Amino acid sequence: MSLTAAPRATGSAAWADALLLSFAQAGYSRAEPGILQPAEPFLDLSGEDIRKSLYLTTDASGEELCLRPDLTIPVARDYLASAQVGQPAGFSYLGPVFRYRGGQPSEFLQAGIESFGRQDRPAADAEMLALALEATSAFGLTEVEIRTGDVALFTALIDALDLYPVWRRRLIKDFNRKISLAQDIERLTLATAPGRNEYEGVLAALAGSDRKAALALVTDLMSIAGTTNVGGRSVSEIADRFLEQSTLKGGALPRDALSTIKRFLAIAGDPDDAIAQLRALADDTKLDLTAAIDAFESRVGFMAARGVETRLTRFSTSFGRGIDYYTGFEFELHAKSNGIEPLVAGGRYDGLLKRLGSPTAIPAVGFSVWVETLANIGKPDANKPASNTPAAKGSVS
Structure with a gap:
């Protein structure tokens, strides 16, 4: 299996550099992790889609290495090795990543942001979404679809139901790996x-x-x-x-627990409607979901303050990105004209840095931009620098 270099879309590299400058102006310094990375963190912590697409090799000492398939883990590892570890710090990046993609180029550009150590989680989440919208707008896309979810809500529900640990592990694993959870639950209820x-x-x-x-x-x-x-x-x-x-x-899974999980997974719509449905579910079932719902509601408030038209945002309790280390807010931005693959995607991963070696958990959230996909779909205005491009407002569904 050979690597095929991605053809650079005309102007994509220049616009990516301008995008990186806008990230720097927002306070995110440039990170440049190595292309060759230890394979173990990706094999242990990433989703199945990334694990099966790795390009692996072994060095003379026997250590298994890979070409970086993504930049979140490499940036996180560099942060943990820096003098800033444990302190709030934000990084931006731009560079090639490598994944087998079945006929598509195996090397492609990725830009993005990773934010570590901020305790104001709802505000940090909203900032990531706003900056992600600016990225799409910088490439001339003013009509994008925002899809969001929250793993923390599902985890809070499963914890409140007080299921056997085996059920908890299995349900959360299946949620994160984008299995059809409703069908999986039906299967698990059979003796x-x-x-x-x-x-x-x-x-x-x-x-x-x-x-x-x-x-x-x-x-x-x-x-x-x-x-x-x-x-x-x-x-x-x-x-x-x-x-x-x-x-x-x-x-079988207890019947009342199954009914509650199914009702939870059916909640979808704009965030305000979802919040009302979640509070009704908590009241009806006498489950304590207050902290998770309050955090969700606070995030929506910060999103609105950032200029995101939240009533046009699509929220679903069953939305997941298939990345095993996500622990909270997740989102994807899609082009209305071609909504199959995300243009920008990200989320919160508060447990990842501890799993990478930090003695304590460190809050973290970020997103990645598929630069060449954006350049091919968008129509950047050559006379308009990316750093002055406002976030897309009122353009989501």
């Missing part, structure tokens, strides 16, 4: 199909157990067998798998 499982005795022994008990049982069994792993899986991974299967075998 295990009849027929003897070769591990039925182990599953029966684990029924109702917690993770500590499951780990102890599997450790003992594997010690007796004289092995420490099976098929590359560790004892803890095997214990988690057995515990998951025993929970699934034990019966």
Whole structure:
């Protein structure tokens, strides 16, 4: 599989540089991470779409490396290695990224912003969306579609339902990976199909157990067998798998929980309507979702203050971008004329930096711009610098 360099759209590089200047004027300094990156963070933390598109290699020491498929993780790693770590800091970037895309160029330009350490999360989220709109406007697109969601709302719902940990992990994983969650929930409610499982005795022994008990049982069994792993899986991974299967075998997701999740996932529309529906759901089910809904409402207020016509914004509780490390606000900007692939996309990822080695969680939010796609679709005004381009207002649906 060979890399194919992307043909630069006429003027796209120049307009990208102007866009980067506008980001700098907004207070985001230039970051230039290395093109060759450790592969492990992308394999462990990214969504399936990125994992399956990596270009991998191994150095002389045996370390697995990759050409960067995205710039969020590289910028985050550089921030963690800097003297600014733990302090509010914002970075912009412009450079090539590399992904296998099935017939499309494997190398393409990406610009964007990453913001770390800001505690005013709703305001920071709104700033990202406003700057993303400025990016599309800089390329001559004044009619874009804004699609938004919030992983934190779904996580708050699942936590409030107080489900078994296995259900929590599975539902949140499926949400983040863009599986049709409603169909998945239906499938999970079915009891295990009849027929003897070769591990039925182990599953029966684990029924109702917690993770500590499951780990102890599997450790003992594997010690007796004289092995420490099976098929590359560790004892803890095997214990988690057995515990998951025993929970699934034990019966259906509680009917009231299933009904609540389905009602939640059906909420969509403009943000104000969604907020009203979410508060009604919380009242009817007596679930404490106040903090997550309040944060959502605060963000909408900051969006309006930034000039975004929120009533024209599309919000859906089931919206997800398929990136495993997102923890909150997510958004995509699409061209009305061609809404299949996003032009700009981003979101909040408060847990990523801790998973990359930070001793504590650090708030983080950002977005990426697909420069050449924007240049091909948009019609930039050569006499109008990107830094003076206002955010698109009243142009979303």
